[in-house]
Amino acid sequence: MINNLACQQHYRNMSENPLQALLHNFEQVSNFVQHHLSNFIGLHLQPSGPSGRGTLFSISSSTKAPLTKTSFSLHPGDTALKGKSAAPVTKEELGRATWTFLHTLAAQYPDNPTRQQKKDVKELVQILSRMYPCKDCADHFKEVIRSNPVQAGSHAEFSQWLCHVHNVVNRSLGKPVFPCERVDARWGKLECEQKACEIIGSTSIFGKI
Numbered sequence: 001m002i003n004n005l006a007c008q009q010h011y012r013n014m015s016e017n018p019l020q021a022l023l024h025n026f027e028q029v030s031n032f033v034q035h036h037l038s039n040f041i042g043l044h045l046q047p048s049g050p051s052g053r054g055t056l057f058s059i060s061s062s063t064k065a066p067l068t069k070t071s072f073s074l075h076p077g078d079t080a081l082k083g084k085s086a087a088p089v090t091k092e093e094l095g096r097a098t099w100t101f102l103h104t105l106a107a108q109y110p111d112n113p114t115r116q117q118k119k120d121v122k123e124l125v126q127i128l129s130r131m132y133p134c135k136d137c138a139d140h141f142k143e144v145i146r147s148n149p150v151q152a153g154s155h156a157e158f159s160q161w162l163c164h165v166h167n168v169v170n171r172s173l174g175k176p177v178f179p180c181e182r183v184d185a186r187w188g189k190l191e192c193e194q195k196a197c198e199i200i201g202s203t204s205i206f207g208k209i
């Protein structure tokens, strides 16, 4: 396990600092076990940090037989992810999460947005209509925004526009229409400790550009 050279080094270290020698020994044994264990189970454990002592490990399968390759990172707290694949997200969950994002964005959209902010929000909606990860929904949403171009001149304009297009989608799915005069009561700004979501020098999350 420990070759002659290592033995000599080991005894030299012991005479210098017994604790250091002990640690050195432990490291060697640990490396040996890790190396042989990973060969045995077909995994390569690669310490992530430059020191080689990081807590994040990239685990990749080296088994040759299957054509699949699993490579992922495990943080020490991610125990729930070990050995499990993620549960699929439903169309409804994705929809609720996306509407939450959009209405929260609208709630924080400034009364007097800059030209850049107006451009960004319009682009965001366009990109969403192309990249929304439900193709049927994306295709339908493209038509919705073609008939209802984004209005983002102010907070009121954008939140009312969003409420309206959400209602167009609601109607197409046979869902109740939401009363848009209540949109500010339904959707608020993101709760942040000590205004952490705000850009410095701004009264909203968006800085004045």
Ligand SMILES: Cc1cc2nc3c(=O)[nH]c(=O)nc-3n(C[C@H](O)[C@H](O)[C@H](O)COP(=O)(O)OP(=O)(O)OC[C@H]3O[C@@H](n4cnc5c(N)ncnc54)[C@H](O)[C@@H]3O)c2cc1C
Binding pocket: 091, 092, 093, 094, 095, 096, 097, 098, 099, 100, 103, 132, 136, 137, 138, 140, 141, 162, 163, 164, 165, 166, 167, 169, 170, 173, 175, 177, 178, 183, 186
């Ligand atoms: C861009 C986009 C396109 C979609 N297209 C489709 C599609 O083509 N087919 C499909 O099956 N699903 C689609 N979905 C998903 C769908 O809209 C719903 O999100 C999903 O069915 C879950 O509905 P829900 O009843 O939980 O409420 P959601 O519609 O997700 O709404 C979430 C919450 O928002 C509030 N709300 C509802 N209406 C409004 C409004 N007008 N203004 C403000 N707040 C409101 C209510 O409190 C509601 O509980 C789409 C989602 C998005 C974001």
